[in-house]
Amino acid sequence: MRRSLLLLTLLASCGGAAPADDDTAGTRPVAEPCTPPDHGAPVPLRRLTRTQIERTLAALTDVVTPVPVSDEVLIGYRANTSASIDASTARTVLLATEGLAAAYAGPASEGCEVDTCAEVVLDLAEPRLFRRPLTAEQRAPYRAVYEAGVAEGGKEEGVRWLLEAMFQSPRMLYFIEETTPDGDLDGYSLAQRLSYALWSSPPDEELLAAAASGELHTDEGLRRQAVRMMEDSRFVWGLNEFVVQWLGLDDLDDPTERPDLFALPEGTREAMRREPVLFFADQVASGGGVEDLLTETHVPMEPMLAEIYGDDLLGASDGLTALDPTRRAGILTLPGVLAAHSHARQTSPTRRGKTVLEQLLCDPPPPPPSDVTPELPPETEGGTTRERLAAHLDNPACSSCHASMDGIGFTYEKLDELGRTRALDAGRPIDTSASFFISGYRVDVDGAVDMADVLSVEPDVAECVARHWGRYSLGILEDDDGACVAEEMGAVASGPDGLKEMLLHHITSPWFRRPAPAGEES
């Protein structure tokens, strides 16, 4: 594998570094195809994320109650695979859900009698909260807590106690997975993997029915359900979780770092955050592939962004806005993405380039060496951002990495820190040409559109997007097996219906649908 080879030398561990022999003329070696695993990924027990918990409770109660638990971010994505629930987290869940239980107990206990309420409520709540039915034996402790509540204050009190226990239950909070006698994930386990990845919420009735009937154990059945789910409006919830984390859009939400974004007209920042998600969704829905993701110039209509786009807006039809294809191309030139990797009042070619290396090429640069001062000449000294960044390139300790990082970033310099097109920086013309190495090969580009063209045909990009989807949807970093699955997904992503088929390939692979071999979890 190229990446592990690169780690062998210090210089080459730098993202986008030049190969030692600077051989740029040769053709790419054809990599030996890897052998995809026939077993599942080693996924540890996962605790639902805050968003998933809130959506799960809402699936039963129709009320979104804040449950402010913190989420682990181990691998760039929120996935609680390592830390345990400690006392303050447990108390947070307790206190946050008590009010919901009290409010819901009344309606839930209407129309049932004191001797039937427990079963009625369990029948209703189990599939939504626990994503699977319980056995009579598993129900016993819930019946007991119901009875204790009844003894205290009748059926409504009993239902309240029962709901409180269910809202704090490990069956609600964790991905509890079970296997079939022949060693596969059971239908319910697969259904919840699917629904939390694609919808960031629990399975609906149809998916649970498919889990119960065995439909999910056939290739066609699994595919049919997954396709249905991608056509459902809840797919945007899942994509929101993925795209926001993949492209670092949470950085738009920090009022301390970005007072400039918070000073924009009401709703602008939210539209900036939303647009890349809807754009991704539109590419999946319209049969796009990774190339389209990087080059398409028709974007979802976001009226609040009209001012940001300015003259780059060419027109609108069918809910889509056409952008000037000489200035804009694909997801990386959307204002939200550009703004998220800028500073207040100025762009950051370094951060933009780092994002491309890390999130699109899976070849991240190391941080600055500890004996280097990463302070640049202050803005007051004048000059364009690019001119000030020249300090990076004058120092050999910096330039080994910054040549690529900043070089990639320079191509976006005609798009400012809010994602607006600009002709001048500090009153001077902007140079968007750059020459750098990507995946060991030299590329010469001029501008963001040129850059998008390069990335759109770079095989490493499709594979990298696939790796990120794998990290997001399973909550783990890929090992060699996972990387092999991503390699296959990357190849699929370039074909017809590329993005959709890429996700389907993942979902229908043993990696996603089967358990880890015994003894290999975590």
Place this chain on the structure above:
Amino acid sequence: MSDFSRRSFLRGSAALGAAGALGSLFPWLSARAAGDRIPRLVLFYTPHGTVWNRWRPTGTESSFAFSPILAPLEGFRDRLVVLDGLRMNNPYDHRVPHTYDFPALWSGSPIDLDSEWFRRPDHGVTFGWNLGTTVDQALAARRDPAITPFPTVELGIGCVGAHPATRMIYSGPYKPKHPVDDPVAAYTHLFSSLSETAGERARRKSVLDAVRGELATVQSGLSASDRARLDAHATALREVEYSLSGGVECDDPDQPSGGGLDVAVDQQLDLMAAALGCRLTDVISFQHRVADNDGSLYPWVGIESGGHHSTSHDTSEAAQDRLAELYTWYSRRFARLLAALDAIPDGDGYSVLDNSLVIWGTEISQGWNHGLDNIPFVVAGGACGRMQGNRWLQPSGMAHNRLLVSACHYMGFDEVETYGMTDTGSGGVPGLIV
């Protein structure tokens, strides 16, 4: 004031009855056995070392002047030791310095480098959680868990994410504790049980019992480490149950209202003092922001761009001046905590501060070179009369594990000689705790 006269004061105030001089704010005081001083331990963290030429005192061990950063602590000089010379033993190369060193600060143990839980592809390294237990948790585990409603309390501010770089307290290997970093949540966490009715208490207890019972039934087929996580969850639920015991009677402090992070720090410190004063717990920690990396801006001290971490790497005089301003601001926060503890009477004429050992530490020596040779520590509090203040100690070549051992001695575990997996010596910091 001699011990004798302090005891007289207690008898005098007890004679005044519950509505006497101490008022109703701390009614538990009247229930406490006379004469026992109850030791409290407080761990206080701020990120990224210090600026040495503005931190280090001038003078001699017992006759010294505070430097600008520590100047806000002047008022507590008599109950304060500046510890200048403890190194952090860390067996690793410094590929990810702040992340490797942060969990070692209070645990004296390394993080797991054989694990692939966490990956920093930018450094070409993988690692797991910490392999040790932090001293606060180890002490709590050796005490009767029901001695206070909360065995320990972890508060912080801006402790985003759950990662070795953002978690400093560990109840065991791979068991980070999450600090409550929002004052409103912290208030609820600490004080909500004081106002709960007997009925609420009974309901919550019953519900928590059911949830704990459920935990035992979902363990089949899980790996050992996942089972350990569920065990920790069960322990956490038991901790919540203890806090429902209703054994503490104490007026709530004011509920914090919103505000910026700078305001929230002080709100948290006030809640900490109140929690120790009410004896909700004897062991508490406070984490200001995160170790890798504190990118926060501190515009009120002049760090308006670049963030704390970037500034800490800038060796220019101007940047170091700004950093020193920030560390002075930290020092004022520490002084505020000490003042809040000192304002709460703790029986016998002492204040809570008189009975506390308050340790201020950080994960590295200074930012620009990630040094570990000298971690700047300040140890404050009367320590139940066991620590002589007004000293600037300059031990040489001594590991900071010694300080962790001193904390154990102070909390009553005199037999402890070593602390943490990186410990190569033995005993406490000589002469610190008598």
